[in-house]
Amino acid sequence: MLKLPIYMDYQATTPVDKRALDAMLPYFTDKFGNAASKSHEFGWYAEKAVEMYRGKIAELIGCKTQEIVITSGATESNNLAVKGIAELFSNVKKKIITAPTEHKSVLDSCSALAKKGFEIYLLKVDKFGLIDLNELRDAIDGNTALVSIMTVNNEIGTIQPVEDIGRICKEKEVLFHTDATQAVGKLPVNVQQMNIDLMSFTAHKMYGPKGVGALYVKSKDPKVKLNPQIDGGGHENGFRSGTLNIPGIVGFGKACEIAANEMSVENEKIKKLGERFYQGLSSQLDDFFINGHPEKRFPGNLNICFKHADSGTLMMSMKEIAVSSGSACSSAAVEPSHVLKAIGLKDDELRSSIRFGIGRFSTEEEIDFAVNKVTESVKKIRSVFKQVLQH
Numbered sequence: 096m097l098k099l100p101i102y103m104d105y106q107a108t109t110p111v112d113k114r115a116l117d118a119m120l121p122y123f124t125d126k127f128g129n130a131a132s133k134s135h136e137f138g139w140y141a142e143k144a145v146e147m148y149r150g151k152i153a154e155l156i157g158c159k160t161q162e163i164v165i166t167s168g169a170t171e172s173n174n175l176a177v178k179g180i181a182e183l184f185s186n187v188k189k190k191i192i193t194a195p196t197e198h199k200s201v202l203d204s205c206s207a208l209a210k211k212g213f214e215i216y217l218l219k220v221d222k223f224g225l226i227d228l229n230e231l232r233d234a235i236d237g238n239t240a241l242v243s244i245m246t247v248n249n250e251i252g253t254i255q256p257v258e259d260i261g262r263i264c265k266e267k268e269v270l271f272h273t274d275a276t277q278a279v280g281k282l283p284v285n286v287q288q289m290n291i292d293l294m295s296f297t298a299h300k301m302y303g304p305k306g307v308g309a310l311y312v313k314s315k316d317p318k319v320k321l322n323p324q325i326d327g328g329g330h331e332n333g334f335r336s337g338t339l340n341i342p343g344i345v346g347f348g349k350a351c352e353i354a355a356n357e358m359s360v361e362n363e364k365i366k367k368l369g370e371r372f373y374q375g376l377s378s379q380l381d382d383f384f385i386n387g388h389p390e391k392r393f394p395g396n397l398n399i400c401f402k403h404a405d406s407g408t409l410m411m412s413m414k415e416i417a418v419s420s421g422s423a424c425s426s427a428a429v430e431p432s433h434v435l436k437a438i439g440l441k442d443d444e445l446r447s448s449i450r451f452g453i454g455r456f457s458t459e460e461e462i463d464f465a466v467n468k469v470t471e472s473v474k475k476i477r478s479v480f481k482q483v484l485q486h
C-alpha cells in the first residue's frame with residue numbers, strides 16, 4: 096500500500112536509517128558519559144565510541160580520524176571554514192573567491208566578512224550552474240586566502256569539477272574549501288584525490304540524525320589552521336569547543352558506514368527512479384525542462400520548471416507529494432531562489448520551478464503516483480491560466 100504523503104524532499108533532509116538509530120539508542124541512556132570525562136568508565140566508553148565512529152566518518156571521505164572536526168551541522172562547518180580561515184589570514188590576505196550558487200551559510204558568512212573589509216569575489220556561473228576554471232585561475236591572486244566552491248548544488252544538483260578546482264588551488268597555493276553536504280554519502284568523495292583542504296558535510300542529509308556534522312581540516316601538506324568560532328574547553332583540537340553530541344556522532348558514523356557499503360547499488364536505483372520520473376512526465380506533459388546540468392548532476396535531484404504553472408499553486412494542488420520550490424532554509428521567505436536567478440532563469444521561470452528529491456526509501460510505486468499527480472496538477476493549472484488569458 097502506498098503511504099501518503101510521498102516524501103520527495105531528500106535535499107532538505109532525510110529520515111534516519113533504522114540501523115543508524117539502533118546504533119545511537121544506547122548512547123542516550125546506559126552509555127551516556129561525557130567523552131571529556133577522563134576519570135571514570137562512563138567517560139572512557141563515550142570516548143571510545145567517538146573515536147570508533149569518527150573513524151567511520153573519516154573512512155568515507157578518505158582522511159585521517161584526527162582530521163574530522165565534529166560540529167552541529169554543515170551551516171556551522173561552513174561558518175567555521177570561511178570565517179575561521181578569513182580571520183586567521185586577516186592581516187595578510189583579504190580575498191575570498193566563491194560563487195553566487197553557494198548555500199546561504201557560505202554566502203552570508205562572506206557577506207559578514209565583506210562588512211569587515213574582506214573582498215568577496217563571486218565567480219560567474221553558466222546556465223547549468225558551473226563555474227569557469229579559467230576565470231577561477233585568473234581570479235586567484237596574492238591576496239587570496241580561500242576558494243570556497245560547493246561539490247553538489249542543493250537546489251539543482253549540478254556537480255562542480257571539484258578535482259580540477261582542487262588542482263588549480265594547489266598549484267596557486269591557496270586553500271580550497273568545499274561544501275560537500277549534498278555529495279558525501281551519495282557520490283564517491285575522496286579529499287586526497289580531490290585536493291581538498293577543508294570540507295563541510297552533515298549527517299541529516301545522508302540518513303543520519305539532525306544537529307551533527309563535520310568539517311574536514313587537512314593536517315599535513317599543508318597543515319591547515321583556522322580561528323575557532325566557538326571558544327571554550329578546547330575540544331576538537333581547539334577548533335570547536337563544546338561537549339560532544341555522542342549519540343549524534345554514533346548515528347553519523349553508522350550512516351557513513353552504511354553509505355560506504357551501499358552507495359553504488361543505491362545510486363543505480365536512484366538513477367533509474369529519476370529516469371522513470373522524467374520519462375513518465377515527458378510522456379504526458381510538454382513545456383517543462385530540468386534546471387541544472389543535464390549530465391553533471393546528482394540523479395536524485397530533479398529541479399523542474401513547468402512553464403505557465405506557478406510553483407506555489409502547483410505545490411498546493413498536490414499536497415500528497417512533499418516537494419520544495421527552493422532550499423528549505425529560505426522557503427519561509429517568498430523570495431525566489433538565488434540559485435535559479437544566478438543561472439539566468441527568467442522571472443516567470445523562477446516562479447514555476449520545483450525540486451523533486453529521490454532517495455534511499457523512494458519506490459517505483461511512489462514515482463508513478465507522483466508522475467500522475469504532477470501531470471494532472473500542471474494541466475489543471477495551465478488550463479485555468481489559459482482561461483484567464485482569454486478573458
Ligand SMILES: *Cc1c(COP(=O)(O)O)cnc(C)c1O
Pocket residue numbers: 106107167168169170171198200245247248249274275276277297298299300306308
Ligand atoms: C543542508 C545544507 C547545508 C546546511 O546543513 P545543516 O546541517 O542543516 O546546517 C549546507 N549546505 C548545503 C549544500 C546543504 O544542502
